[in-house]
Amino acid sequence: MQIPLTLQFVNLLASMLLLIVFAMLGQRRILSLINLFAWQGAVLALSTFIVAFSTAQHHLYYSAGLTLLLKVLVLPWLLHRLIRKLNVKWDVETLLNIPTTMLIGIALVIFAFNLAAPISQLSQGITRGLIGIALASVLLSLLMMMTRRKAISQVVAFLSLENSLFFAATSATQGMPLVVEFGIALDVLVATFIFGIFFFRIRETFDSLDITHMEKLKDD
Amino acid sequence: MDAFSILPLDVAGGVVLLWMVLGVFGLALQRSPNLICSLVFPSGALASLVLAATGFWALLSTPDIAVLPLGLPDLPLHLRLDTLSAFFLILLGIASFGVSLYAAGYFKHMKGDMLGLLCLEYHLFLASMALVLLANDAYMFMVAWECMALSSYFLVTTDHKIPDIRRAGYLYLLIAHVGALAILLGFGVMQGGHGIGAYTFDAMRAAHLSPYWASAAFLLALFGFGAKAGVLPMHVWLPEAHPAAPSPVSALMSGVMLKTAIYGILRVTFDLLHTQIWWWGVLTLTLGLLTAVFGVMFAAVQGDMKRLLAYSSIENIGLLLVGIGLTIIFHAYHKDALAALSLTATLYHSLNHACFKSLLFVGTGSILHATGERNMGRMGGLIHSMPWVAALMLVGVLAISGLPPLNGFVSEWLLLQAFLLSPGLPNSYIDMLVPVAAAVIALAAALAAYVMVKFYGVIFLGQPREKILEHAHDAGRWERTGMSWLALMCVLLGLAPVFVVQQIDHVSQLLLGAHLGNAAAGWMFLTPVDTERASYGPVYFLLAVLGVMLATVWVVHHFYHGRLRRGSAWDCGYPEQTARMQDTAEGFGQPIRRIFEPFFKIENELPTAFDAHPKYNGRSDDRLWHLLYLPLKYLIEKLSGWVSLLQHGRIHLYLTYTFVTLIVLLIFV
């Protein structure tokens, strides 16, 4: 059975996506984390572009372009600016040590693949992998959100979560209506701005971006 | 066949009898310890060789059955020699031949009365292990099993004057009996309530249990035999008992006795029970993986050489369980060729482990005699004073690290092939367990190499850490012979895998109804499936490595001069080097301790900056001991405390208890 070359390529990009999420999970430095996020955006844009080309859905070209603009250029630039302003270039502190996180990650991948198996068998024309990989990326991003201490890395994790969902939407189910995509893109942009403002507030209150300080906010 | 021809079973029975007689003989010869060493032990060794030969013979013939006119009224003792028993008899024979020869030299300096007793226990131990393998009914099996446990208990506590050794022996006996109870219950389940006649294995084979009862029997057997084999979390006795026993005994316990437990699991799972359910395999596989990683991790942090080897045995038992688990899974899904492959790997590894672990254990015996020390941190440089032991142990170390072209590599190769060839299994979670398990096996194997570099490097290499080591003497003649035999087996098993696999095929045929065969003709290449997929030619491999090496030596010495001078060590220019600057065993294991920190219970005792005589002390304990065994002990003490409330010491109160019991019983009956 020969899978068409474009689909193979999407498959490859899908695993690149997963690889990047894993790399983010194992990354200690905030700067590299943001760069990885930019790479993730690039992979996403490319895969969207290929899907657009292979299925001849023109609106996907727009969303590919949008992804490129927003997730490869604007958001990383924003984040870079943010850490420059906040002066937080130090290492990411994790709540769990990295090998343990990775081990949990592998367990999550196994779980996600098994979960996705019946779904992929239902839908025709999609290789079994894509949904599984997208689901795994979502779970891994959630894991990253849980295990990081610094607010910025949590935001990157959130954005990576959004990327994974976007990938599931475009590559696995061949795209959503353009309006929806525009809406989501706008949401993400706004969310990032809001997060940026939050960071300043958090730092002003606690002199740190370590969100474990927020434990103090609860009533005693 | 006519009634007077001799069958393999007769010979095997003869060997068992001979061992018993030799044991009694040894007891009688207490006055002349020399005679025991130079006559009784070598005769026992010869008997072992005969037993191994009988095993080969039995592999090729049909199963023999015998009913002895002894035993319970309705249950005479049944014996049976089929290919599974035969294989393990070969294992017993090969390992005990080397160990008995070694023992002839090792026990030379022992006092006569102790030696006589030990000789009896030793041969009883051998005989009972053989009987365990030959038993064909539950009664016979349990009697032999208990004899084995008791004789080995007495052997472990040979130096019973030392409290630690008594404690180790007690722990061993305790867990052995908990295990034995579980096995007995397992047999009880399998006979299915058909009365005492159903306790023969033949009746169990014929019985058809429901899946629930079969699972119950399997779990009981796994627990019971696992306790004997040292499977997590029943492993605690192993690192205590092995160092306590005299080295030849440790060798037999680790090399052979643990394998009787493997034999038990195989016998129950594939022979006595008629169905195998996939989750048994998953359970066994998972337990095996945990045991393997646990064992090798703890081996890496040990400072006592025999404890290190004991933990390494736990690791190897883990690998064997992985093989068994894989076999069960494949068999349950009717992938018979693969089941045969993993069973072959398991049996091969059992045999290998019997050889190299016995070799290493007896080697530690020689070191112990020469230095009086078990702590590796006080050794070093023994390669100079004990060249024979060092060379032979190197073979064992390379073999146990799974390096080609020795035997450890072959079984690991087969096991990994079983993983690699595994097809899509119906259950996708199990499908995924396969690569993860392969990864864990690879990790355990690589860690084993770490452990062995530490073991060999700290003991034999470097500078002597203590003064007395310079006068250490090499092993004697008997000891060398025994060790050479075991080392030779390590090499031969590594170089002739095709022959061994062909012998194991007889066992696979019995247990699984399928066998592996060898796709390629000829004995040079081991090709379990077909030549395109995988093949391994150890002889070519050895020849190539040797050829390339010799060519290099020749070229280097031909084109350049071969001048060699001796000088002081360079060591980056540090002039003052003492033996204390070398890594100790603890130092070498430190990275592992640090990486896997959460798994150990670490107690460090560090000096302050002002100590005049700073002392460093680090202990890595087993967390399971604290999390499982101590609470259990506490619970049992509590319970028995309540029971002791009944005890008052007044006779009329006891009579009242009896009376009340009688009344209650009468009401209910």
Add this chain to the structure above:
Amino acid sequence: MMINSELILVIVFQLTQLLLVVLAAPLLTGWVNQCQAWLQNRSGAGVLQPYRVLHKLFRKDAIIAHNASWLFRITPYIVFGCMWLAAAIIPIIAVDLPFSRAADVIALVGVFALARMFIALAAMDIGTAFGSLGARREMLVSFLAEPALLMVLFTASMISHSTQLPSIVEALAHHQFVLYPSLAFAALAFLMVLLAENARIPVDNPNTHLELTMIHEAMILEYSARHLALIEWASSLKLFAYFSIGIALFLPQGIAELGHWSALPLAIVLLLFKLVLAGAGLALLEALMAKMRIFRAPEFLGTAFLLAVLGLLIRFLLRA
């Protein structure tokens, strides 16, 4: 008659590769060093420098410590033999090599392990502080790198349904072009293992004798003259072997099939091109990275191991 001539051809191939590899390996090391020199704005010693060093070392008198045992003396030969063999059984120019039947990928990993075991033991033989430090660190690096390498090779084996190197390369090079996502994971893991196993930055630094950083060099401190030459040569061979594995698994296109004499020149040119590129890439990578603390190394290699396992998992699950 046909069988015979084919057999001879195959053996000639094997012997040619055996010789070629051992002679070319120092050249590769020289090339990597030269690239590094360029990247550091130095003029460098030239690509032939390793040969000069080897020649110089062979001519010197060997000095060994007073308490060196036989193990210490045979180790260089064993290590050299193992590495030579390893480099010679990986198909890089032509697919069919007769010796590959005797040793598949698992045995290949075994050969590396055998050499490592001996060199670590030899390092402990003299009993200096540095020797045992080096041995300990080497084993620390390898206990994660070795299973990672095995998993990488397994991923390729799963794709080609074989653990035989020729079959793997055959399946990857000559069948229709397929992209394997699992190989992307494997490639990254392999790169990390390559860096670690060949004593490269960020795990080890072959250019220093600083006690805080050295791993491989600490082990071979006591060697001199011909012994040292053999070990250095073995290191070159090891690097060559790892490059060959990388090329065979991830870039096998252009390799010659058995008996295709005409394809051979092209295959050799392509191989040279790949090696030159890979060497320059390695130098660049080293220039970009900083040496890690020793206790970060297990984390680095643990990541490699997990990535390799993930590649295998993806292969198992997606059959892709």
